[in-house]
Amino acid sequence: KAGVTQTPRYLIKTRGQQVTLSCSPISGHRSVSWYQQTPGQGLQFLFEYFSETQRNKGNFPGRFSGRQFSNSRSEMNVSTLELGDSALYLCASSSAGPPLEYFGPGTRLTVL
């Protein structure tokens, strides 16, 4: 069974630009969550999608948004990038049951 895949793996952008990250969950998983990981703050929850609906949202500004498609693939968008958005963005998927998510390898975003 293929794991969670994320593309791209690395990304360099400049301040003010926008970026879209993609996540393909494990086959059969309908829940996809996004996390931001920085050395200072550790892992922080961004949002969760389940069957194309946002089910939960963390404490991030509106510049961070996401969506989920009918095949459970998810995208995350960050607009008007700031230097502080430089981080590893992780996607995780799980089935509809208790949370036992599987993480993807992450997308390393660098904002210059």
Add this chain to the structure above:
Amino acid sequence: KNQVEQSPQSLIILEGKNCTLQCNYTVSPFSNLRWYKQDTGRGPVSLTIMTFSENTKSNGRYTATLDADTKQSSLHITASQLSDSASYICVVSLNYGGSQGNLIFGKGTKLSVKP
């Protein structure tokens, strides 16, 4: 406030030695506690998951304990190997059902195993 605190922040040990990582939490209502291993540049990988009624769980050389009364958990690594060098993250779930949004993360312990 729901919080998960891990100690130490970093740890260096010699190959073959044992070590114990700590996780204290103030999370309510509690559902389960997980330990993850995260290699540099990679996503976290689940090591163990324990519910309220479980007080120990093993995964190979990794043994996690949970004391729900004192709200403490530990991860013991036996006979460490160079490949154990990673960050270990403690994550506590709130008891609000299956949503992944109700997770409280510790900031992790960075373990370095030296030859």
